[in-house]
Amino acid sequence: MRGATVPPARPDVVGPLVVGIVNVTPDSFSDGGNFFSADDAVAHAKRLVAEGADMLDVGGESTRPQGATPVEVEEELRRILPVVRALRTACPGIPISVDTVKAAVAAAALEAGASVINDVSGLRIDPAIAQVCAEAGAGLVVMHSRGGIGDMSTYQHASYGPDVVGDVVAELAAQVHVALAAGVRPDSIAVDPGIGFSKRSVHSLAVLSALPRVVALGYPVMVGISRKRFIGEITGVQEPAGRTYGSIGAAVAALARGARLFRVHDVRGTREALDAAWAILGPDAAGDAAGDAAGDAPSDAPSDAPGAPDQLPVGGTAPRPD
Numbered sequence: 523m524r525g526a527t528v529p530p531a532r533p534d535v536v537g538p539l540v541v542g543i544v545n546v547t548p549d550s551f552s553d554g555g556n557f558f559s560a561d562d563a564v565a566h567a568k569r570l571v572a573e574g575a576d577m578l579d580v581g582g583e584s585t586r587p588q589g590a591t592p593v594e595v596e597e598e599l600r601r602i603l604p605v606v607r608a609l610r611t612a613c614p615g616i617p618i619s620v621d622t623v624k625a626a627v628a629a630a631a632l633e634a635g636a637s638v639i640n641d642v643s644g645l646r647i648d649p650a651i652a653q654v655c656a657e658a659g660a661g662l663v664v665m666h667s668r669g670g671i672g673d674m675s676t677y678q679h680a681s682y683g684p685d686v687v688g689d690v691v692a693e694l695a696a697q698v699h700v701a702l703a704a705g706v707r708p709d710s711i712a713v714d715p716g717i718g719f720s721k722r723s724v725h726s727l728a729v730l731s732a733l734p735r736v737v738a739l740g741y742p743v744m745v746g747i748s749r750k751r752f753i754g755e756i757t758g759v760q761e762p763a764g765r766t767y768g769s770i771g772a773a774v775a776a777l778a779r780g781a782r783l784f785r786v787h788d789v790r791g792t793r794e795a796l797d798a799a800w801a802i803l804g805p806d807a808a809g810d811a812a813g814d815a816a817g818d819a820p821s822d823a824p825s826d827a828p829g830a831p832d833q834l835p836v837g838g839t840a841p842r843p844d
């Protein structure tokens with residue numbers, strides 16, 4: 523009976539995409555050191571795919587709030603390249619993104635088989651990532667943050683004007699322009715408001731609540747909510763690995779506000795929750811939300827953003843060049 527009487531939970535083009543996190547780091551805030559060897563990372567990634575991940579995000583440099591240490595190019599490559607190469611055969615058909623702020627790492631990762639670059643600095647630290655992506659025809663996630671690797675997850679730069687969301691959207695729009703100017707195709711770009719990056723919990727909540735204003739930029743929206751501090755503050759759960767339920771609740775709310783890509787540690791629960799929520803909400807609910815927001819979209823939203831917000835190429839179209 524299953525599936526015989528209900529429509530598929532994930533209509534192909536528009537449904538939520540779950541991006542499984544594969545941190546090949548000794549120091550990530552919630553799972554640092556767990557999958558530090560390439561073999562462990564690949565085994566973990568295969569589990570995430572079996573649990574329903576649509577895409578994998580491999581990272582070799584932490585931005586943890588407790589003072590992340592920048593990693594040299596050689597060390598980052600040593601961590602991620604064997605994993606990216608192994609995943610090409612271990613998880614065929616699953617797009618791989620690499621979480622890096624360095625053009626040299628991005629170029630080598632794309633060469634090794636990744637098809638998307640996830641830049642948590644949104645091209646601020648090394649704008650040459652845009653050229654690398656343009657030349658390779660790769661997808662690019664432009665995330666909002668401020669500062670460097672060592673302090674972007676702290677409150678060092680968390681000063682905003684009266685309209686926090688307006689500030690975030692304007693800074694994000696400027697970085698999207700950097701990508702477009704370098705020749706990255708509009709349909710290869712996704713944007714991410716950078717939850718917890720240079721944002722206190724009140725800022726992260728404001729951005730998530732007003733997510734249709736980010737959707738109104740005209741690109742699929744990724745959110746990285748999973749296990750973040752604001753979930754801990756709301757639920758009182760101190761240990762990041764214990765923040766699964768709060769993270770899933772926030773993901774469902776973000777879906778309803780227009781997010782389409784969800785970067786998560788806990789794939790199975792998020793997958794099931796988002797599929798169930800999507801079966802109820804469908805594409806129109808979020809389309810309406812985006813439409814509502816378009817009226818108060820910031821005046822500096824790029825005029826060349828592709829398509830009306832309610833015609834977003836949501837789902838995997840942007841970050842799935844392969």
Ligand code: HH2
Pocket residue numbers: 543545547549550551552581583584585586587621640641642663665714716717744745746747785
């Ligand atoms: N958050 C983290 C890392 N990369 N990328 C995007 N696009 N959005 C995010 O919110 C995001 C991200 C931080 O989380 P995590 O990888 O779990 O921790 P760490 O930076 O300590 O490795």
